[in-house]
């Protein structure tokens with residue numbers, strides 16, 4: 001199947017795939033973006049690239065008409081979060097992550113006021129399972145229960161979207177309803193190495209379970225042909241009802 005060659009309208013299937021630019025330099029990120037070309041419309045910049053010139057690169061991508069997700073996973077005292085979010089809101093990004101702690105989410109909602117930035121709350125990292133939560137000091141609780149609790153708090157505090165594993169997407173949808181976004185990392189095309197991810201599903205399964213956007217980094221940016229990897233995922237999710 002050939003993919004559309006123009007940026008496409010809102011609702012473009014390509015927007016469902018957020019490509020994580022987990023790379024050490026802007027030069028390498030720019031090379032991957034150039035290779036992917038019009039197959040990719042939505043990019044995520046996280047710690048590795050953000051602290052290596054990634055903010056200026058985010059603006060470069062936005063200038064080219066790409067959407068940008070700044071994955072900064074903010075968590076600090078309320079005032080610091082609020083002012084940090086206010087600064088990020090000026091960059092023109094589409095999404096920003098914060099950890100799903102009530103004080104943090106409350107401050108982020110205040111900080112983004114008046115901008116088009118959407119705040120995503122990271123519930124329980126997809127590299128965590130129930131044992132990791134115990135190791136981190138939580139009373140024994142299934143990760144899925146904590147995800148649901150945090151999703152409910154995020155909904156009540158006016159957060160725009162939830163980051164969770166796709167394995168919890170159906171439960172989160174029941175909590176947050178249809179007007180909040182669900183964004184799921186921990187996605188692995190069949191046969192791909194899970195790496196440090198613990199709660200993983202395939203791209204098609206992620207969309208079937210109700211994700212609005214999938215986040216995929218290593219299986220694309222480390223692929224011999226990143227464009228082919230993107231096209232294969234977009235092809236896999238095309239036509240699946242979210």
Ligand SMILES: O=C(O)c1cc(=O)[nH]c(=O)n1[C@@H]1O[C@H](COP(=O)(O)O)[C@@H](O)[C@H]1O
Nearest residue numbers: 020046071124125126185186215216217218
């Ligand atoms: O907020 C995120 O994007 C995120 C949350 C989470 O729970 N798990 C998670 O993997 N991520 C990010 O999603 C990306 C997944 O990368 P890959 O495992 O290489 O596809 C990384 O950039 C992570 O930082």
